[in-house]
Amino acid sequence: MKTLKTIAATAVLASMAAVAWAQMNHGTHGGGMMMNMDQMQSMMATMMPSDGDTDAIKAFKEADMEMMRGMAVNYTGDPDVDFRLKMIPHHQGAIDMAKVALQHTADEDTKLLARAIIAAQEREIVEMQAWLAKNRK
Template sequence: MTRLALALAAALIALPAAAQRPHHGGHGAAPAAQEPASTREFRAANERMHRDMNIRFTGNADRDFAAGMIPHHQGAIDMARVVLRHGSDPEIRALAESIIRAQEAEIAQLRAFLARTQPR
């Protein structure tokens, strides 16, 4: 192994695990011990959304937008369902219900677009 490779390996080993993972605006922080169920569910929804948003880009901006927005909107739905399971504020619960309705309609629209549009 070269000196550079050894130095890189040593640097990576020295980094905390959370610093080695890609983050999106700080959303991917490492879990804390004894997290509430809602936090675990939000983390899972966030990780699933970001994984699923990692689409294969086609070069067709319209199709790529539609394909990437479907998991993004699904993530919003999943997070809204977490707040409906665990939240108590009437305003936030009503907003979550509204988000679910709106995002489901937009997902249907995006899927219909993808179904009728050929990739380049």
Template sequence: MRRWSLALAALLTGLLVTGRADAQDKAASMGSMTMPGMTQATPDTSASRAYAKANADMMQGMSVKMSGDPDRDFVTMMIAHHEGAIDMAKVELDHGHDPILRKLAENVISAQTSEIKEMKAWQQRHPR
């Protein structure tokens, strides 16, 4: 499992730092990867397709060219990351049944929407 985690971290680092299309393609195919002990691929359900789309959109949004300004790069990537979390929370609300997780999804949407507004306001105050 540690080997798989390190490989995923390396892949995501390459995607975030370079924004290379080949890294994006590899990230998009991560849903079909299996970890030791797993015997089947991800089920093809409307929820799994929605999660895969939310993840792919998030990864695309995070694959920006670095500006060299760590504050600007952080905010730019975190906005996309939070938007992805909101999209995934909406999938939970559309498809999930567990009341605790549904409440968590509502909290994610609320908190991360607020944080996105805060980060966008920072961008407005710090134009390039």
């Protein structure tokens, strides 16, 4: 089962690298800072499961990968729509990571911050979804 999860994670990360590479070379980016392939591979490697990972690290990595999968959508050409389509999974990733923190921390400041993040990000997701329902063509 662990091997199957590793294979699945590798496949997801490889597909994300392909999407990132395609977007990076699309030519429509306005001079923004883009990761080179070494940086992308390094970032993806940090999300791969490792034998020494604690339960918290495993949960954070799962949240990272789910967020990246959610953000791997094609651009529509409408910056208002694209912004929201990318931000919704990004916000959901913040919620998921905050929930991991709540499960694994004893620190009250961290719990307070995590709860605030969950409340704010959930509200903003609802706002973005409502905007998309009303305005997306």
